[in-house]
Amino acid sequence: MHTPVVGTADGDLRVMVLRAFDLASRTLRFHTDARSPKITAIKDDPSVTVLFYDPEAKVQIRARGSGRVDTNGAVVDAAWDQAAPFAKRCYLAQSAPGGSCDSPVSGLPDWVEGITPTEAQVAPGRENFAVLLVRIEAFDWLYLANTGHRRARFEFSDEGMIGNWLVP
Numbered sequence: 001m002h003t004p005v006v007g008t009a010d011g012d013l014r015v016m017v018l019r020a021f022d023l024a025s026r027t028l029r030f031h032t033d034a035r036s037p038k039i040t041a042i043k044d045d046p047s048v049t050v051l052f053y054d055p056e057a058k059v060q061i062r063a064r065g066s067g068r069v070d071t072n073g074a075v076v077d078a079a080w081d082q083a084a085p086f087a088k089r090c091y092l093a094q095s096a097p098g099g100s101c102d103s104p105v106s107g108l109p110d111w112v113e114g115i116t117p118t119e120a121q122v123a124p125g126r127e128n129f130a131v132l133l134v135r136i137e138a139f140d141w142l143y144l145a146n147t148g149h150r151r152a153r154f155e156f157s158d159e160g161m162i163g164n165w166l167v168p
């Protein structure tokens with residue numbers, strides 16, 4: 001479940017690396033480029049869906065939540081500090097993800113292509129780095145089994161969590 005599919009209210013979907021999950025606050029953490037279209041979509045409408053599948057565990061989770069994008073603050077600083085220079089390199093892209101170009105480019109400056117840059121070299125990428133936090137409000141759990149699948153739905157509110165079995 002390391003690379004779920006993240007859906008935004010504009011109907012678009014994309015694979016993202018799940019960086020962390022805080023159980024107490026039911027919050028998923030992703031990293032992204034602050035200039036990417038999904039950021040605009042989440043700012044317009046914070047409804048986010050996250051689809052997970054673990055083929056070994058045979059478990060699918062369809063989560064719904066509310067997304068928040070942070071570019072400053074302790075969480076963002078810590079996430080940036082913990083990222084490897086190779087990961088930080090992506091944020092040096094000279095223009096926003098999704099912009100059109102005349103040839104198949106990486107978007108990175110020429111000097112950084114094919115190298116693992118130093119911390120000092122990737123430091124300017126910090127201004128393009130964003131953390132997406134998704135607080136889960138409900139999820140649908142499906143377990144696949146030859147003996148018969150099992151499915152349940154869980155919803156969170158201020159009063160706690162309500163769970164119900166569903167026909168798979």
Ligand SMILES: Cc1cc2nc3c(=O)[nH]c(=O)nc-3n(C[C@H](O)[C@H](O)[C@H](O)COP(=O)(O)O)c2cc1C
Pocket residue numbers: 003012013014015016017018030031032033036037038039097098
């Ligand atoms: C395996 C995999 C992992 C990815 N991880 C991320 C990620 O952690 N963050 C991210 O912004 N994009 C990630 N991407 C790229 C996104 O799927 C997407 O192409 C990009 O973020 C642009 O999305 P947008 O146009 O909806 O903003 C990943 C793609 C793949 C295939």
